[in-house]
Amino acid sequence: MLSVDYRCDPSSFADAEAVYLEVRRAEGRVLSPEALRELPLVAAGDPHVREWRIRAATTDRLIGFLRGHRPHPHILDLGCGPGWMTAILARELEATAIGIDCNRSELERGAEAFGTVEGLELVYGDIFEPVVDPASFDIIIVAAALQYFPDPHALLIRLLDLLKPGGEILVADTPLYRREEIPAAAERTRAYYTELGFPRMAEHYHHHALDDLAAFSPGIIYDPRSMLSRIGRTVFRRPLSPFPILRISRPEKP
């Protein structure tokens, strides 16, 4: 059976964890182990069905990319939550996949749900602490998570240090704005959490510009603005993510 490997003091993030969990409960996103095992599939009547269809399309795209490009990688899934995507990547790619998060309740539910998945590890830790070895991962996934980090530049520097030479960070399902769009987006977030009854959550949710990542020269694996993506979304009504999938590489040689 899988148990969460605690590599940090779990009291360090207690406040952020508490408000995050209250929000997740209010949004109906705290799922049973059975439901977690089904993700990204949810019932047609699920209030978040559209979002999960998008997450499913992203997961398929990541698997397709990694299958063709990096067989059996050693993966770090940063901000894995309960680890549903980590578990799928471990299984589908026959990979070793470490999901890391600083939310112990999410991780404990993940350990309950995915205890039999080979190659999967769940680690409690702050990614900025020495909780995993430097230069040890082929791939780092940052899925629907960049917006929970205040400083993407500092984060990407840290993640590059954790990659093997030639390794890649894949950023997916994160809104990346034009700089001038950020004040209005931040205001929408503030209004949303206030309306939900948890205004403090807005302090933990950040808005980043695509330009914030420019220094890392990201490549694009999926571009939501391409003609094909737009036709897929609008004409064929495919549930494609409105956000890009980016790849940021650590050079083979320093």
Ligand SMILES: C[S@@+](CC[C@H](N)C(=O)[O-])C[C@H]1O[C@@H](n2cnc3c(N)ncnc32)[C@H](O)[C@@H]1O
């Ligand atoms: C919305 S969740 C993403 C869930 C998951 N990746 C998915 O695709 O469904 C973002 C996660 O990032 C985690 N996180 C934020 N700061 C972190 C840090 N410094 N170290 C590790 N995890 C962190 C949060 O605890 C949260 O669970």
